[in-house]
Amino acid sequence: MKKKILMTGNEAVAQGAIDAGCTFYAGYPITPQNELTAYMAVHMPGKPGIFIQAESELAAINMVYGASAAGARAMTSSSSPGISLKQEGISYIAGAELPAVIVNVMRAGPGLGNITPAQSDYFQATRGGGHGDYHLIVLAPASVQEAYDQMFLSFDLADKYRAPVMVLGDGMLGQMMEPLQLSAVSFQPSAENKKPWALTGCAGRSPNVIKSFYMDTNELEKFNLNLQKKYALIRQKEQRWEEIFLKDAKTIIVAYGSMARIARSAVHALRGKGKKVGLIRPITLWPFPEKAFTKHLTSNTRYLAVEMSYGQMLEDVQLAVGKAKVDFLGRAGGGVPSEEDIIRRVNG
Helix, strand or coil: CCCCEEEEHHHHHHHHHHHCCCCEEEECCCCCCHHHHHHHHHHCCCCCCEEEECCCHHHHHHHHHHHHHCCCCEEEEECHHHHHHCHHHHHHHHHCCCCEEEEEEECECCCCCECCCCCCCHHHHHCCCCCCCCCCEEECCCCHHHHHHHHHHHHHHHHHHCCEEEEEEEHHHHHCEEEECCCCCCCCCCHHHCCCCCCCCCCCCCCCCCCCCCCCHHHHHHHHHHHHHHHHHHHHHCCCEEEECCCCCCEEEECCHHHHHHHHHHHHHHHHCCCCEEEEEECEEECCCCHHHHCCCCCCCEEEEEECCCCHHHHHHHHHHCCCEEEEEECCCCCCCCHHHHHHHHHC
16 A cells, blocks of 8 residues: 655645646745645646746736646646735636636635635635636635645646636645645546647647637627536536435534534534434535535425635525525634534534
């Protein structure tokens, strides 16, 4: 059996991106994701890969736009205020139908906030964030291992749908250190993953055009309708979640990322006391895993949404469960609901 190594979540994301075939990274320092950028600076060059510390977050995201347009597996990362600065570029990437991976190691806000963990960027990630009718595919790892593994999935989904993918972590996950099993197989370019649309020079073929600018109203509306068809397909095909003890659950806790780990401990503690409690952990935040709820919906089911924000994921849970009862437990600004908080709310 292959040995495990100790890595922080930030380092695991970086190594996962390299093993998943990332050939271009542009970023700008911001806490609590600086270890990710530092790791890429050391390990990206010569893989082959290009690392650039850009002069700003705006520059970094637009460099990713250009590298992706040229066919690279391209990525950037930041933390909450830095992601806000990247939003115009993210919208351009979505509008140009380019694959890219954006990592957000969330910190507390709003405004400058501080460097403590939070989940307050849920709306920003799942509702687009920038201008226009577009979506990001949003993944939420809950462990260092999953942070590594999801980089493979992120780049594959980005290429499959020609769409930006966001990996939404938080400062707790980014800084924690856990054993990690590296993949025995790394990404290898092949005929199957060629990008015939990329801007690689048009010798021997007609020119490719990558743009998000349409002067004609009808043409732009047609393009937007095509995007909506793609998003509908993603909603149908790419919902991911984990479920625990749902078969007989009377109360179902819903939590994602780091918060789901605490919720899982609470579920086991409550089960030990005879409480019929289960857990749904969304792995995709967009598309939100509505399918996870449909087979468990009854008039007697109670849901408890737990998050490090003031009711952002709560809205998606309420939409998924319809008229079923949904309670809420949340903290923000660096506050983290504890296992005891969750147990008290379930028992209350």
